[in-house]
Amino acid sequence: MSTAPLAVVVKGWPRLSETFIAQELVALEAAGHDLALWSLRHPTDTKTHPLHDRLAAPVTYLPEYLHDDRARVWRGWRAACALPGYTLAARLWRSDLLRDRSRNRVRRFGQACVLASELPPGTPAIYAHFLHTPASVARYAAVMLGIPWAFSAHAKDIWTSPDWELREKLATGPGGARFGATCTGFGAAHLRDLAADPGRIDLVYHGLDLTRFPDPPDRAPRAPGSPLRLLSVGRLVEKKGFDRLIAALALLPGWLDWHWVHIGGGALKEQMRAQAEAAGVADRITWKGACDQPEVIAAMRAADLFVLPSRIAADGDRDGLPNVLMEAASQLLPIVSTAVSAIPEFITHTRHGLLVKDRPEDIAEAIVDIASAPDTAAAMAQAAFDRLRSDFAVEPGIARLSARLREMGA
Incomplete structure:
Protein backbone atom coordinates (compact mmCIF):
# COMPACT_ATOMS: atom_id res chain seq x y z
CA MET A 1 0.00 0.00 0.00
CA SER A 2 1.17 3.51 -0.76
CA THR A 3 2.13 5.88 2.02
CA ALA A 4 0.47 8.77 0.14
CA PRO A 5 -3.31 9.19 0.35
CA LEU A 6 -5.79 8.41 -2.38
CA ALA A 7 -6.61 11.63 -4.23
CA VAL A 8 -10.37 12.24 -4.37
CA VAL A 9 -11.59 14.84 -6.88
CA VAL A 10 -14.98 16.45 -6.13
CA LYS A 11 -16.91 19.30 -7.72
CA GLY A 12 -17.12 21.27 -4.49
CA TRP A 13 -16.66 20.68 -0.79
CA PRO A 14 -18.68 20.78 1.32
CA ARG A 15 -22.06 20.79 -0.41
CA LEU A 16 -25.35 20.38 1.45
CA SER A 17 -27.01 18.66 -1.51
CA GLU A 18 -24.35 15.92 -1.71
CA THR A 19 -24.57 14.15 1.63
CA PHE A 20 -24.19 10.84 -0.22
CA ILE A 21 -20.59 11.80 -1.05
CA ALA A 22 -19.81 12.82 2.51
CA GLN A 23 -21.38 9.60 3.82
CA GLU A 24 -19.24 7.51 1.47
CA LEU A 25 -15.96 9.28 2.22
CA VAL A 26 -16.47 9.10 5.99
CA ALA A 27 -17.22 5.38 5.64
CA LEU A 28 -14.12 4.81 3.50
CA GLU A 29 -11.97 6.48 6.16
CA ALA A 30 -13.57 4.23 8.77
CA ALA A 31 -12.64 1.27 6.54
CA GLY A 32 -8.98 2.33 6.75
CA HIS A 33 -8.49 4.38 3.58
CA ASP A 34 -6.28 7.45 3.72
CA LEU A 35 -7.88 10.20 1.63
CA ALA A 36 -7.03 13.69 0.41
CA LEU A 37 -9.76 15.80 -1.23
CA TRP A 38 -9.15 18.04 -4.24
CA SER A 39 -12.08 20.32 -4.92
CA LEU A 40 -12.75 22.08 -8.23
CA ARG A 41 -14.86 24.75 -6.53
CA HIS A 42 -15.03 26.60 -3.25
CA PRO A 43 -18.15 26.05 -1.15
CA THR A 44 -21.18 28.23 -1.74
CA ASP A 45 -23.43 26.89 1.03
CA THR A 46 -23.38 28.85 4.27
CA LYS A 47 -24.16 25.76 6.35
CA THR A 48 -22.61 22.31 6.66
CA HIS A 49 -23.88 18.96 7.85
CA PRO A 50 -22.42 17.38 11.02
CA LEU A 51 -21.27 14.59 8.72
CA HIS A 52 -18.82 16.95 7.01
CA ASP A 53 -17.05 17.54 10.31
CA ARG A 54 -16.37 13.82 10.67
CA LEU A 55 -14.13 13.69 7.60
CA ALA A 56 -10.46 13.84 8.57
CA ALA A 57 -9.12 14.21 5.01
CA PRO A 58 -7.44 17.51 4.12
CA VAL A 59 -9.07 19.57 1.37
CA THR A 60 -7.14 21.44 -1.33
CA TYR A 61 -8.98 23.82 -3.65
CA LEU A 62 -7.85 23.92 -7.27
CA PRO A 63 -8.14 27.22 -9.14
CA GLU A 64 -11.87 27.46 -9.82
CA TYR A 65 -11.12 29.56 -12.89
CA LEU A 66 -7.67 29.61 -14.41
CA HIS A 67 -7.43 33.39 -14.23
CA ASP A 68 -8.05 33.21 -10.47
CA ASP A 69 -4.44 32.20 -9.89
CA ARG A 70 -2.45 32.54 -13.08
CA ALA A 71 0.88 32.00 -11.31
CA ARG A 72 -0.24 28.69 -9.80
CA VAL A 73 -1.64 27.50 -13.12
CA TRP A 74 1.57 28.50 -14.91
CA ARG A 75 3.70 26.64 -12.35
CA GLY A 76 1.43 23.63 -12.61
CA TRP A 77 1.63 23.53 -16.39
CA ARG A 78 5.43 23.90 -16.42
CA ALA A 79 5.79 21.07 -13.91
CA ALA A 80 3.22 18.91 -15.70
CA CYS A 81 5.14 19.22 -18.98
CA ALA A 82 7.95 17.23 -17.38
CA LEU A 83 5.72 14.37 -16.27
CA PRO A 84 6.01 11.04 -18.14
CA GLY A 85 2.45 10.99 -19.46
CA TYR A 86 2.03 14.66 -20.31
CA THR A 87 2.29 14.18 -24.08
CA LEU A 88 -0.41 11.49 -24.05
CA ALA A 89 -2.65 13.53 -21.74
CA ALA A 90 -2.29 16.59 -23.98
CA ARG A 91 -3.19 14.49 -27.02
CA LEU A 92 -6.30 13.13 -25.29
CA TRP A 93 -7.29 16.64 -24.25
CA ARG A 94 -6.82 18.08 -27.75
CA SER A 95 -8.99 15.28 -29.14
CA ASP A 96 -11.68 16.16 -26.59
CA LEU A 97 -11.35 19.87 -27.31
CA LEU A 98 -11.99 19.33 -31.02
CA ARG A 99 -15.40 17.93 -30.10
CA ASP A 100 -16.09 20.23 -27.16
CA ARG A 101 -14.73 23.70 -27.89
CA SER A 102 -15.61 25.20 -24.52
CA ARG A 103 -13.88 27.19 -21.82
CA ASN A 104 -14.82 24.46 -19.41
CA ARG A 105 -12.75 21.96 -21.42
CA VAL A 106 -9.75 24.29 -21.28
CA ARG A 107 -10.28 24.80 -17.54
CA ARG A 108 -10.36 21.05 -16.97
CA PHE A 109 -6.89 20.64 -18.48
CA GLY A 110 -5.47 23.56 -16.52
CA GLN A 111 -6.86 22.18 -13.27
CA ALA A 112 -5.46 18.75 -14.16
CA CYS A 113 -2.00 20.24 -14.62
CA VAL A 114 -2.18 21.83 -11.18
CA LEU A 115 -3.48 18.61 -9.65
CA ALA A 116 -0.83 16.41 -11.26
CA SER A 117 1.97 18.77 -10.27
CA GLU A 118 0.84 19.15 -6.64
CA LEU A 119 -0.06 15.57 -5.76
CA PRO A 120 2.49 14.10 -3.35
CA PRO A 121 4.93 11.51 -4.69
CA GLY A 122 3.57 8.02 -4.32
CA THR A 123 -0.08 8.96 -4.78
CA PRO A 124 -1.53 5.55 -5.72
CA ALA A 125 -4.56 6.62 -7.74
CA ILE A 126 -7.18 9.29 -8.35
CA TYR A 127 -10.87 8.73 -7.63
CA ALA A 128 -13.44 11.21 -8.94
CA HIS A 129 -17.01 11.81 -7.87
CA PHE A 130 -19.08 12.54 -11.00
CA LEU A 131 -18.23 11.33 -14.47
CA HIS A 132 -18.25 14.70 -16.22
CA THR A 133 -15.92 17.55 -15.15
CA PRO A 134 -14.31 15.93 -12.06
CA ALA A 135 -13.59 12.73 -13.99
CA SER A 136 -12.03 14.70 -16.86
CA VAL A 137 -9.67 16.44 -14.46
CA ALA A 138 -8.87 13.11 -12.78
CA ARG A 139 -8.32 11.40 -16.12
CA TYR A 140 -5.92 13.97 -17.56
CA ALA A 141 -3.94 14.17 -14.30
CA ALA A 142 -3.75 10.39 -13.89
CA VAL A 143 -2.46 9.96 -17.45
CA MET A 144 0.19 12.64 -16.82
CA LEU A 145 1.36 10.77 -13.72
CA GLY A 146 0.96 7.26 -15.11
CA ILE A 147 -1.34 6.14 -12.28
CA PRO A 148 -4.82 4.58 -12.40
CA TRP A 149 -8.03 6.50 -11.91
CA ALA A 150 -11.61 5.55 -11.14
CA PHE A 151 -14.95 7.28 -10.74
CA SER A 152 -18.32 7.24 -9.07
CA ALA A 153 -21.14 8.34 -11.40
CA HIS A 154 -24.53 9.59 -10.26
CA ALA A 155 -27.18 11.22 -12.47
CA LYS A 156 -26.58 14.45 -14.40
CA ASP A 157 -23.03 13.37 -15.23
CA ILE A 158 -24.35 10.24 -16.93
CA TRP A 159 -27.35 11.65 -18.75
CA THR A 160 -25.95 14.96 -20.01
CA SER A 161 -22.49 13.77 -21.09
CA PRO A 162 -22.08 12.85 -24.77
CA ASP A 163 -21.71 9.15 -25.51
CA TRP A 164 -18.33 9.64 -27.16
CA GLU A 165 -16.91 11.05 -23.95
CA LEU A 166 -18.40 8.33 -21.79
CA ARG A 167 -17.08 5.62 -24.11
CA GLU A 168 -13.55 7.01 -23.97
CA LYS A 169 -13.58 7.32 -20.19
CA LEU A 170 -14.89 3.74 -20.02
CA ALA A 171 -12.31 2.40 -22.49
CA THR A 172 -9.73 -0.21 -21.59
CA GLY A 173 -7.00 1.64 -23.48
CA PRO A 174 -5.07 4.83 -22.65
CA GLY A 175 -7.04 7.18 -20.43
CA GLY A 176 -9.72 4.65 -19.51
CA ALA A 177 -10.88 4.29 -15.92
CA ARG A 178 -9.74 1.26 -13.92
CA PHE A 179 -13.30 0.89 -12.65
CA GLY A 180 -16.48 2.86 -12.20
CA ALA A 181 -19.22 2.75 -9.61
CA THR A 182 -22.70 4.11 -10.04
CA CYS A 183 -25.60 4.32 -7.62
CA THR A 184 -28.52 2.96 -9.67
CA GLY A 185 -29.20 -0.13 -11.73
CA PHE A 186 -30.67 2.17 -14.38
CA GLY A 187 -27.39 4.08 -14.67
CA ALA A 188 -25.24 0.96 -14.44
CA ALA A 189 -27.04 -0.63 -17.40
CA HIS A 190 -26.44 2.47 -19.53
CA LEU A 191 -22.75 2.67 -18.67
CA ARG A 192 -22.22 -1.05 -19.24
CA ASP A 193 -23.71 -0.66 -22.71
CA LEU A 194 -21.04 1.96 -23.45
CA ALA A 195 -18.10 0.28 -21.68
CA ALA A 196 -15.44 -1.75 -23.44
CA ASP A 197 -15.44 -4.04 -20.39
CA PRO A 198 -18.86 -4.04 -18.68
CA GLY A 199 -17.30 -5.89 -15.74
CA ARG A 200 -15.53 -2.69 -14.72
CA ILE A 201 -18.85 -1.02 -13.87
CA ASP A 202 -20.22 -1.75 -10.40
CA LEU A 203 -23.70 -1.04 -9.07
CA VAL A 204 -23.09 0.47 -5.65
CA TYR A 205 -26.18 1.89 -4.00
CA HIS A 206 -25.36 4.77 -1.68
CA GLY A 207 -27.67 3.29 0.88
CA LEU A 208 -28.27 5.04 4.16
CA ASP A 209 -26.20 4.93 7.33
Missing part, protein backbone atom coordinates in the same frame (compact mmCIF):
# COMPACT_ATOMS: atom_id res chain seq x y z
CA LEU A 210 -29.05 4.57 9.78
CA THR A 211 -26.74 5.27 12.72
CA ARG A 212 -26.91 8.93 11.65
CA PHE A 213 -30.69 9.03 12.00
CA PRO A 214 -32.96 8.80 15.04
CA ASP A 215 -35.45 5.99 15.36
CA PRO A 216 -38.65 6.90 13.53
CA PRO A 217 -41.27 8.78 15.51
CA ASP A 218 -44.44 7.16 16.82
CA ARG A 219 -46.78 8.55 14.18
CA ALA A 220 -50.27 8.94 15.61
CA PRO A 221 -53.15 9.23 13.12
CA ARG A 222 -53.61 12.79 11.86
CA ALA A 223 -56.32 14.53 13.87
CA PRO A 224 -59.56 15.13 11.93
CA GLY A 225 -59.55 18.59 10.41
CA SER A 226 -55.86 19.20 11.04
CA PRO A 227 -53.81 20.37 8.05
CA LEU A 228 -51.96 17.83 5.94
CA ARG A 229 -48.29 18.75 6.35
CA LEU A 230 -46.46 18.21 3.06
CA LEU A 231 -42.67 18.26 2.80
CA SER A 232 -40.22 18.28 -0.11
CA VAL A 233 -36.43 18.39 0.02
CA GLY A 234 -34.48 19.13 -3.13
CA ARG A 235 -32.88 21.86 -5.17
CA LEU A 236 -35.16 24.17 -7.11
CA VAL A 237 -34.05 22.95 -10.52
CA GLU A 238 -36.04 21.62 -13.46
CA LYS A 239 -35.44 17.91 -12.90
CA LYS A 240 -36.95 18.00 -9.39
CA GLY A 241 -40.36 18.90 -10.85
CA PHE A 242 -41.45 21.36 -8.20
CA ASP A 243 -43.21 23.46 -10.84
CA ARG A 244 -45.50 20.47 -11.40
CA LEU A 245 -46.04 20.14 -7.65
CA ILE A 246 -47.03 23.80 -7.28
CA ALA A 247 -49.54 23.33 -10.10
CA ALA A 248 -50.80 20.20 -8.33
CA LEU A 249 -51.26 22.06 -5.05
CA ALA A 250 -53.55 24.51 -6.83
CA LEU A 251 -55.74 21.56 -7.89
CA LEU A 252 -56.26 20.13 -4.40
CA PRO A 253 -59.92 20.11 -3.33
CA GLY A 254 -61.19 22.80 -1.00
CA TRP A 255 -62.09 20.35 1.75
CA LEU A 256 -58.40 19.41 2.19
CA ASP A 257 -56.50 21.70 4.54
CA TRP A 258 -52.80 21.52 3.68
CA HIS A 259 -49.45 23.28 4.04
CA TRP A 260 -46.29 22.60 2.05
CA VAL A 261 -42.75 23.09 3.35
CA HIS A 262 -39.87 23.15 0.86
CA ILE A 263 -36.23 22.71 1.88
CA GLY A 264 -33.43 23.52 -0.57
CA GLY A 265 -31.92 26.30 -2.63
CA GLY A 266 -31.64 26.46 -6.38
CA ALA A 267 -31.59 28.66 -9.45
CA LEU A 268 -35.36 28.60 -9.94
CA LYS A 269 -36.22 29.98 -6.50
CA GLU A 270 -37.76 33.24 -7.67
CA GLN A 271 -39.54 31.57 -10.58
CA MET A 272 -41.13 29.01 -8.24
CA ARG A 273 -42.25 31.67 -5.79
CA ALA A 274 -43.79 33.70 -8.59
CA GLN A 275 -45.61 30.59 -9.83
CA ALA A 276 -47.00 29.98 -6.33
CA GLU A 277 -48.23 33.57 -6.12
CA ALA A 278 -49.91 33.34 -9.52
CA ALA A 279 -51.54 30.02 -8.57
CA GLY A 280 -52.95 31.51 -5.37
CA VAL A 281 -51.21 29.07 -3.04
CA ALA A 282 -48.29 31.15 -1.77
CA ASP A 283 -49.83 31.64 1.68
CA ARG A 284 -49.81 27.86 2.19
CA ILE A 285 -46.12 27.43 1.42
CA THR A 286 -43.02 27.83 3.61
CA TRP A 287 -39.72 28.17 1.75
CA LYS A 288 -37.01 27.22 4.24
CA GLY A 289 -34.03 27.39 1.89
CA ALA A 290 -30.95 25.23 2.41
CA CYS A 291 -30.93 23.37 5.73
CA ASP A 292 -28.45 21.14 7.52
CA GLN A 293 -29.17 17.49 8.26
CA PRO A 294 -30.63 17.95 11.76
CA GLU A 295 -33.07 20.55 10.39
CA VAL A 296 -34.07 18.22 7.57
CA ILE A 297 -34.67 15.32 9.95
CA ALA A 298 -36.74 17.52 12.27
CA ALA A 299 -38.88 18.63 9.32
CA MET A 300 -39.40 15.01 8.24
CA ARG A 301 -40.48 14.01 11.72
CA ALA A 302 -43.01 16.85 11.78
CA ALA A 303 -44.47 16.14 8.32
CA ASP A 304 -47.32 13.86 7.20
CA LEU A 305 -46.27 13.26 3.60
CA PHE A 306 -43.08 13.53 1.55
CA VAL A 307 -43.47 14.57 -2.09
CA LEU A 308 -40.72 14.48 -4.73
CA PRO A 309 -42.12 14.90 -8.29
CA SER A 310 -38.87 14.21 -10.18
CA ARG A 311 -38.95 14.44 -13.98
CA ILE A 312 -36.61 14.44 -16.97
CA ALA A 313 -35.32 17.93 -17.77
CA ALA A 314 -35.15 19.33 -21.29
CA ASP A 315 -31.40 18.69 -21.48
CA GLY A 316 -31.82 15.04 -20.43
CA ASP A 317 -30.80 15.59 -16.81
CA ARG A 318 -32.69 13.50 -14.28
CA ASP A 319 -32.40 12.15 -10.76
CA GLY A 320 -30.76 8.85 -9.96
CA LEU A 321 -32.12 7.45 -6.70
CA PRO A 322 -32.48 10.53 -4.49
CA ASN A 323 -31.18 9.89 -0.99
CA VAL A 324 -33.95 12.06 0.45
CA LEU A 325 -36.43 9.29 -0.37
CA MET A 326 -34.50 6.91 1.86
CA GLU A 327 -34.19 9.59 4.51
CA ALA A 328 -37.95 10.10 4.44
CA ALA A 329 -38.46 6.34 4.71
CA SER A 330 -36.15 6.27 7.74
CA GLN A 331 -38.67 8.47 9.56
CA LEU A 332 -41.75 6.45 8.48
CA LEU A 333 -42.90 9.31 6.28
CA PRO A 334 -45.29 8.24 3.48
CA ILE A 335 -43.94 9.02 0.02
CA VAL A 336 -45.41 10.30 -3.23
CA SER A 337 -42.93 10.43 -6.12
CA THR A 338 -42.62 9.59 -9.81
CA ALA A 339 -41.45 6.51 -11.71
CA VAL A 340 -38.45 8.36 -13.13
CA SER A 341 -34.99 6.85 -13.52
CA ALA A 342 -34.08 4.63 -10.54
CA ILE A 343 -36.81 5.70 -8.11
CA PRO A 344 -38.73 2.42 -8.76
CA GLU A 345 -35.61 0.53 -7.63
CA PHE A 346 -36.53 1.61 -4.09
CA ILE A 347 -40.24 2.46 -4.22
CA THR A 348 -42.71 -0.06 -5.64
CA HIS A 349 -46.03 1.63 -6.45
CA THR A 350 -48.72 1.02 -3.80
CA ARG A 351 -46.34 -1.12 -1.73
CA HIS A 352 -43.71 1.36 -0.50
CA GLY A 353 -45.40 4.59 -1.63
CA LEU A 354 -47.20 6.05 -4.61
CA LEU A 355 -45.42 6.58 -7.93
CA VAL A 356 -47.30 8.70 -10.45
CA LYS A 357 -46.69 10.48 -13.74
CA ASP A 358 -45.27 13.98 -13.38
CA ARG A 359 -48.58 15.59 -14.39
CA PRO A 360 -50.09 18.00 -11.84
CA GLU A 361 -53.45 16.23 -11.85
CA ASP A 362 -51.80 12.87 -11.06
CA ILE A 363 -49.71 14.35 -8.27
CA ALA A 364 -52.78 16.04 -6.78
CA GLU A 365 -54.75 12.80 -6.93
CA ALA A 366 -51.98 10.91 -5.10
CA ILE A 367 -51.88 13.54 -2.35
CA VAL A 368 -55.64 13.23 -1.88
CA ASP A 369 -55.34 9.42 -1.80
CA ILE A 370 -52.77 9.60 1.01
CA ALA A 371 -54.86 12.11 2.93
CA SER A 372 -57.99 9.97 2.54
CA ALA A 373 -56.44 6.63 3.57
CA PRO A 374 -54.10 7.18 6.53
CA ASP A 375 -53.93 3.49 7.45
CA THR A 376 -52.85 2.53 3.93
CA ALA A 377 -50.31 5.37 3.92
CA ALA A 378 -48.88 4.16 7.23
CA ALA A 379 -48.59 0.60 5.90
CA MET A 380 -46.68 1.79 2.82
CA ALA A 381 -44.37 3.89 5.02
CA GLN A 382 -43.63 0.85 7.19
CA ALA A 383 -42.92 -1.27 4.11
CA ALA A 384 -40.48 1.37 2.79
CA PHE A 385 -38.74 1.50 6.16
CA ASP A 386 -38.41 -2.28 6.24
CA ARG A 387 -37.00 -2.33 2.71
CA LEU A 388 -34.54 0.42 3.59
CA ARG A 389 -33.16 -1.64 6.46
CA SER A 390 -33.04 -4.93 4.54
CA ASP A 391 -31.83 -3.86 1.07
CA PHE A 392 -30.33 -0.37 1.26
CA ALA A 393 -27.88 -0.41 4.13
CA VAL A 394 -24.65 1.47 3.43
CA GLU A 395 -22.22 -1.29 4.44
CA PRO A 396 -22.37 -3.64 1.39
CA GLY A 397 -21.66 -0.82 -1.06
CA ILE A 398 -18.77 0.51 0.98
CA ALA A 399 -17.27 -2.98 1.22
CA ARG A 400 -17.37 -3.36 -2.57
CA LEU A 401 -15.95 0.10 -3.21
CA SER A 402 -13.22 -0.42 -0.62
CA ALA A 403 -12.17 -3.65 -2.30
CA ARG A 404 -11.97 -1.95 -5.70
CA LEU A 405 -9.85 0.90 -4.29
CA ARG A 406 -7.47 -1.53 -2.60
CA GLU A 407 -6.97 -3.25 -5.95
CA MET A 408 -5.55 0.11 -7.13
CA GLY A 409 -3.26 0.28 -4.09
CA ALA A 410 -5.32 2.89 -2.24
